[in-house]
Amino acid sequence: MAEVVLSVNGLKKAIGGKPIIHDITFDVFAGEVFGFLGPNGAGKTTTIRMLVGLASADGGSIRIGGVSLQDDFPRAIARVGCIVENPELYKFMTGRENLEHFARMSGGISAERIEEIVRFVDLSHAIDEKVKTYSLGMRQRLGIAQALLHNPSLLILDEPTNGLDPAGIRELRQFIRRLAEEEGLAVFISSHLLSEIEMMCDRVAIINKGRVISVGLVQELMEQFADQVEWTLPASHIAAGMDVLNHQPYVVDVWQTAEDRLKCRMDVERVGDANRALVRANIPVLGIARKTVTLEDLFLTLTEGGDRSGT
Template identity: 50%
Template structure:
């Protein structure tokens, strides 16, 4: 008998580790030891405290609170109309909050915007680049708007985003992924401590998404705080250390991705022989609900791998050991019990009562 936990996130994240390691090794020559610095630093870079936004008489954002720390990737997840864009606009001082405070590296965004914003690099919606210029000319143009950004810094960000082979080509010849990387290079020119990315993988093909994921991880490993807004739940689950789930202007949950899904896990799949006798025992238990629509509630790959004789249940983990003992005493062979953690998508749908991300 085996009692185990299925967490798709960990397995898929491991698949991406090779790409991340490759990206890290490319940059480590110029930044020795920086990866070790980043992850050990728990400095709060962005602090959002009790922020509200009222437009006319309608409250759009209700008491939003979260922190983003150095060296972490923080996901901001919600459907269209949930308040993601409004919140981001307040973070970069495009609009003012009605109440609450936003600080970046200790500087209040509303009272001291110049000092706060110098620590932020951002791409909100689409990167602002000039297609008729080369990538290098674009970076030169934006470098003139910032203090202390010289040609050496431009070379550094070009190498970091791995555009050195195409940087002198016109942007009109770039793929969407290359444009995204050029936009990030532009955002990194001023050496920000916080990078805000709005839908960074939007429109990218699977290869581009995987490369972007590895690149964002590299930035975080070097100590940068990365704030990622997205509606792609599977990408957020693979990419982020922590996440805030927002719906109708309210933050429903903030926490580590793994912690959130494990906390809300009440599903287990049983492999029993004889099947009918095992099913009958589970049906009689007051602690168990048999799941008949597993294909709607559980990841398709897990359902397929479990086989036709799997019994899907909803129950608290604390009752598993007692039920196993009952089955053994009844002559039922327990081939396996697997706890199933929900995907972030399933957790989101549960928390938002079925709201759809568009």
């Protein structure tokens, strides 16, 4: 069993007497990329600010490497590297000067460690150039290098792909996967980009309106909603078709996605049985299609942010 690097239990926060974070609980393990997924305004950044001590919690506990953040802040936060929103860098200084400045503030960071981390983030070719000449992707990597200098066991990134082009997003995704797989780091990433969480993360917590509504392996969460089948029927037969499908014991959860379409979850090996049941009820079947479920479908279903059309 991997080490629990970050443990959050029953976290609560109110602003102006209004509760905005409700009983948030999850664990993050060493060597995994953990996604914190929710729409803008869901409470992601507020939660992160509590995780790093920029805001106080009104209830619950945060433990980093087994150390309580509330009871022993210096020892707990020493195990954390973090970029909240955008990396704070001095653009008039070189990349190396930025890292050396941070190293002096942190203390105990050698020149050898700086060189090691520069190579790791693949900035050797530009480290002695001024940061104002860096692309956004290079600035993100320099910010991550700064966050990694003191050998943390937990890296927290708030919306790290914001503003990056597709090539920069892919590069950052590969780099983050390498941090977890090769360095054994626990990486906590908040995002509203469903596709990136799906491609980057091992597990995900889905948050909406300040509440965690689901936590699990990305693949397992998606499998809960797998094997969707779409039925195209004459619009006049939709209600009868829904009734027939609902009465089949192997069919789970039938819903209408268009005037002439129904969708349900079922074992696809039983599609023939369902088709025969519809035909026996004199319901013409105009089309049958298996639909692949994405994390976006799951997110919309769990947050009730839309229908479950899977389109």
